[in-house]
Amino acid sequence: MTLSSLRLKLAVWLLLPLLVLLGFDAWLTYQRAMGTANMAFDRTLFTSAKAIAEGVRLDGNRLQVDLPYLALELFEANSQGRVFYRVAEDNGSTLTGYADLPLPAGNGPPDFRPQYYEAPFRDDTLRLIALRQPVYDVSRGSHRSVWVLVGETPELRRQLAREILIGSLQQEVVLVSLALAIVLFAIGHGLKPLDRLSAALGAQRGDRLQALDTRDLPTEIxxxxxxxxxxxxxxxxxxxxxxxxxxxxxxxxxxxxxxxxxxxxxxxxxxxxxxxxxxxxxxxxxxxxxxxxxxxxxxxxxxxxxSGLVATSEPVDLAALARDVALEWSPVARRHGIDLGYDGAQHAWMEGQPALLQEMIGNLIDNAIRHAGPRLTVAVTTSSDGPRLAVIDNGPGIAPAERDKVFSRFYRVAGTRADGSGLGLAIVREIAHRHAARIRLDDTPGGGLTVHVSFAGHPAPP
Structure with a gap:
């Protein structure tokens, strides 16, 4: 299956955002896991610091530190990480523990609240708690303050965060896999109408095309x-x-x-x-x-x-066009002994297709020459409804019963001897339809036939 497959494209475009969301969610999960681990281990630090602080006593003017069993047990329990502690006086002198363990910046809060912070220590970064603790000598009524610091390396915190992250990712991978399977199944089911459409198109014959059934199709298709x-x-x-x-x-x-x-x-x-x-x-x-x-x-x-051909309309001077076509056909008319002339307006503008109008006038003149008498006149007049074209001859004319039939293909009036294909008036009718024009056949006064072509619409400006 190539990338040209619609199913594969949909699956890829659905899978990529899911993977991006999965990565973003993994980052958020890790941050939450680290927060949870810090909260759990900070409580242990606080318990250790509190236990150490309870072992500090004031004996006269001398501070003494007795590490309780609970603190030692907590240090031994943290076997995978490293734990450091320090007990110092207010002036910074160390009573016990690691003398280089850093105090909090600004010497901590003044109200003896515990303070959590991170600080570099011996090529590592420790998570520390600083507990400022007052120590009283009840017998003498004196007191002093000490700093109790407890810090640990972050290995266990990170390990716990990783375990939480891995467990969360395993669940999410399973959910994403199930979601992707459901999506692929839904895509396959949703694309079945396209499969049926492809089969229907493939069954079409080139010479017998049929419309496709639109029933039971999705709105999008x-x-x-x-x-x-x-x-x-x-x-x-x-x-x-x-x-x-x-x-x-x-x-x-x-x-x-x-x-x-x-x-x-x-x-x-x-x-x-x-x-x-x-x-x-x-x-x-x-x-x-x-x-x-x-x-x-x-x-x-x-x-x-x-036919599939599309022609554009443009302003046309029908009078000038009729004069030009009459002039082109005048040698043919003379060979047949016919006097061909133009009569009517000097200009008659309209919207049309010049080549088609020229062919229409030529076919009317050609048809008249084949059947007309000694005179043939092309006339163009103007009116408020649009220009009108008339081709007037004094030939034998066409009986009223035949006038609708002469526009059919290959139809020839019975008894006529003139040469012709029987297509001239059919062409005239199609061109007139292209221009929304009406054709009417009338008798010419004194004998003959007059073909009227009336063009609808307002005259076009030159």
């Missing part, structure tokens, strides 16, 4: 699954668009390829150069039609909402 379902939905739409494109391409190319094949076979049989040239011209015309259909098919596939 549900947004992830929802996002995955949205992604799956987009993938389904893109796969559907791809299948439609392949189907449309097969539909669009099947007939031209069959015609080109037949024309090529006929051309190979011809011996007359004039007839061969005519065959080749027919073949070139079929290639142009196939190329035009493929271009329109590609344009239509890019315009679908599930």
């Amino acid at each position: 549900r947004p992830l699954v929802t996002a995955l379902n949205r992604h799956v939905e987009r993938m389904q739409q893109m796969l559907s668009a791809r299948r439609r494109f392949f189907d449309d391409a097969a539909h669009q190319l099947k007939t031209p390829l069959a015609v080109i094949q037949a024309q090529t076979e006929l051309a190979l049989r011809e011996q007359d150069p004039a007839v061969l040239h005519q065959r080749l011209r027919g073949q070139l015309h079929t290639l142009h039609q196939a190329s035009h259909g493929v271009q329109q098919l590609l344009s239509l596939s890019r315009l679908e909402p599930d």
Whole structure:
């Protein structure tokens, strides 16, 4: 299991803070243990000092010290450490014991209370008690004061603190181990939904993606699954668009390829150069039609909402754009004997996608040239609701019953002889939807068809 495992990461991130807390708690435990040991051994020091003090008596002007059996017994009991004592007068002269055992700083408290302190002594640090004790001679009514010092090395205190620490750490290690086992079990149980999710994703087929079930999922995982379902939905739409494109391409190319094949076979049989040239011209015309259909098919596939392409809008002068497109198509119109012109506003600003609007106007003009009469007019007008585009011809028109059908793919009006892929108006409809525009087909006064495209929204500033 590598660090890329979520279980291992969670376990590590949980274990590290536990170990830090365990170390901090060990330090606190040791401090408390040392405090407890000091308290216990300080009582022993006090008992020893008190016993020694009770053995000091005043005989006339002379102080005498008799070490009691209790003090000697306490010293012998502390066999693992070293115990030192000293009995001194107020002037610092030693009566008995170790003369270099240090007195407390400032000669201790004036009210004869015991004082505990630490001081260096012979390359070690002692824990000492200083007891200032008055000694009375009742028979003569006199008294003097003495210092009783008892100190010991800290080995036993530290040993006791270590024993308390080790016992506490053993318990805590057991508790941490149990806690970690519980955490790992909880992590494994909590990550089961992810395991089921992984299995469900692994069972998905590339061509048949399905939304994942969000029932019985934890709240934290549900947004992830929802996002995955949205992604799956987009993938389904893109796969559907791809299948439609392949189907449309097969539909669009099947007939031209069959015609080109037949024309090529006929051309190979011809011996007359004039007839061969005519065959080749027919073949070139079929290639142009196939190329035009493929271009329109590609344009239509890019315009679908599930194509994945995102275009940004910008201020567009629809009038200037319509004039430019009409000027580009004017040579084509002249070859077909059609008078193509522009009429309308000089400027009509709107928010849109210039390339798509240009393609929409071009498809309307191309469709009109294939079916129109001798005149074709592109007009742009403005209103408070937004600009309006109109392509007006005086051709045969479209029957009202056919007007909703002509926007479908590959639909051709019955009886028409004009060349075309049947995709031009479908492209126009998709571009209009992209711009939230409405399309309406009307009869042209005097005969013909007028295509109105009304753009909603307030005019965009230039």
